[in-house]
Amino acid sequence: MKRAKVLAGFWVRLIGFVLALVMLLSYTIYVLTPKHDYGICPIMNFYTLPENSVDVLVIGTSCAYAGVNTNVLWEEHGLAVYNLCGAELPYWVAYSYLEEALKTQQPKVLIIDAKASIYTADYSKRGRTILATSGIRDLSVRLKAIAACVASEDFMGYALVFPQLHSYYTKVNAESFIYPPTNGGRGEDWMGYIEMDKTETHQKPSLVWTNIKKPINARQEEYFRKILELANEHGIPTMLVGFPNPDYANDHMYYNTLWGIAEEYGVSGINYNDPDLRLRLYYSSNFADWQHLNVEGSVIFSRRLGSDLRENYPDLPDRRGEEGWERWQSSADAWYVKYPDYLPEEE
């Protein structure tokens, strides 16, 4: 009788211990995980959005999050846009992001960044893998994303988190403990736009607008196709976008291939590097570095993107003033306080 009591007590304590340990380890993982606006924060913040509130979902790389100014699109076009992006986000993670996004959102347009087509590596780098996958809430999707990012022999290290993440203890600071993350100090209403507040002067690229195609990485192609198929399944029109950048010459041949694949699925797109489009972007003042738009550049580009979206997808609603979209308004208000020069002129 006494032994049974002792054993019962032991099992109860053991279960309690395991539960407490799991909670402790989960929080430790959260603390260790670097929480950048260019990784983890976009997807973590995405989960907080009201259901079916995103009308235009942008999935892509840094070119996308620095180019698509969600605040301008809201303020000037009334578009509820969210940048679900990450630095050097490959299509194999983009696919997982889309899978996750479609669980809570039914966007009316999906914008896919063409930039990932130029990445030739078969797998993601360690830091990028952690940043891109750690924020995914659904464990099975996260594991799938990890499996796509790394070679099979490295999978366990990422799946168990600690082997890959534990050395980040040197980077832990007071902010690491705050939940939810601060989205780079932009607050919870942030919609994924990252302003690059500097200017790098560039020469106009020596662009040869050829039809030459460079084969893209087989795995990138595989997942790009999957993205298009998934979007088609859900009846979401996809728009392939080539974001303007001064170092474009090499990208063009990959983009040609990508556009070819997109055409197979009946997907249209706009390559904003096309000089005929006359975006009025200045290489001398609208770029932050060799491939990203700066704040002014993003405003100019987003105004044009908004017009193109309105033109190509006339059903896109204007959500300004609607109940349930206050966070977009709040995000835009906060942003324009910081950058009042870009406020649209009163008509």
Next chain:
Amino acid sequence: MSILSLEFLVLLAVLLVVHYCLPVRWRWCSLLAASMAFYAFAGWVGLAYLGGVTLVTWLAGLYMGRCRRREKEASAEGDKAEAWRRAQKRKCYLTLTVLLVIGGMAFIKYADLIYTCANALYVFLTQSRTPLTAMQLITPLGLSYFTFQSVGYVVDCARGKAEPEKNPLKYLLFVSFFPQITQGPITTYKQLMPQLKSPARFEPQEFVAGFQLMLWGYFKKMVLADRLACITTAVTSGTEMPGWLILLGAVTYAIRLYADFSGGMDVIRGASKMLGVDVVENFRRPFFSQSVAEYWRRWHITLGTWFRSYLFYPLTTSHFGLMLSRWGQRVLGKKAGRALPGVVATFVIFFLIGVWHVANWNAVIYGAYFGILLSGALLIDPLLKTLRKKHHEFDQKLGAKVRDLFRRKPEAVLAGENDAEQAGSTEVPQEQPVKETPRWVRGLCAVGKGVGKGITTALRLLRTWVLILLPQYFAFTSGPAQGWALLKGTFTNWDFSNVKNTLIVTIGMKTSGDGAWQKALTEYRILFIGLVILLAVDLLCEFKVDVNRKLARSFFLIRWVVLFALILSVLLFGAYGADFDAAAFLYTNF
């Protein structure tokens, strides 16, 4: 499969469930299955060799048992000739078995050396330009450990100290018990087998104590030993290092070795404890030893015990030992002569222990150093005993004199003495009770004694440290030349001008750029705190506080806090995964 690996933890978790679900009398089957699975991970060739050694020693054990039984029967019947014949046969087969098994181990361990020698001889004899084909031998996991353990069993059977095991599978379990096969401890059949046959029933406190011990082992290995490894590596791979850094390297190597090996032992003992099997201790805080001999009684205890049981005693009590003793008594005198067999046996054992590690000159120097030191100590022991005795007598006398000096005589006695002196009386005054020594004198004496004892202990510890540090220079270096160069370097060039950068590189940082110093400082802080914790726990254990048991019995919330801290330390600061060059256990290659 390393005991640091995830596979090991999974295997252990599965085994724990299966083990405690089975009835007690069948639990050995689960242990055997796990041991075989564990060993199979290391490769089938090793498993086959293990099987071969097991079969040979099991049969030998059975034969030894039968011989002893027949000897007894013959003795009982008064047939001395038959008994003698049986004894000779037993000894003959025992020698053959030991030679075969130890020879097999030596051949595999020293295959490279054998090849080099054979090749040199071949080239010399045949003047051939094409060398012999190199042997590609796979060293089975834990070769030395299961070899020593199985040889010990056969000898014990021959001596009648162990009953031969009839079931070959149970014997296989004894030889291959998975937690301890990688790096020991080397247990005797009597210690281990009864527990394997019927492991203890599930006891929550023992289970928790085992888990704690495992965690503590992982902490020692992954947080401390592997971090210290960076410093050792930096010292051995660097050139023109300041003396203080070389000394730091030697000290950290000694601590690393302890943390690594004893950490592994704790994991092994902890895992075994969780399975209801108590494995013997292999380390008893060796750095608190006050002499080198004591150090070796606390360091790798089971290896020392094995050599003492199966080599030292046979050597000293053999015909050769007795002859040596007689010769020694004639030439060196009675006392030294009597000690001579022990002296020779001690040297042989330490030399073998050195060479057992690896067949190179460093190991020879390492073994010979301890051999000479300890056999020398044995030789001069009679002289030291006499000196100690005389010192003790002198101490006693001095103490008594100091006490007498301050002992107050009663005033009455003093007055009586004065009166008698004045009166010129020769009459002895009546004996009065003598008052005690003043309290302050006694207090001062006690403090002085305590301080003296403390200083003596500190000096002894320091002496032991110095004596055990010296051979470390030859343990972690690539050859005697490097060892000697580092040893010389320790006493020269104590340059502190570039401490910061040196310390950054020493802890394993690849660059000395921005933030490297902060990162290095973090690493040193972790190391320092870890070493303080290790010292504190070892000190408590040294003062007979069973920290593990006390924690297992403490209030569960206190225990949880400690366990969470340990788990987090290992997971966060352990040298594993990305950014760390996780080192294998130093003692797994033996």
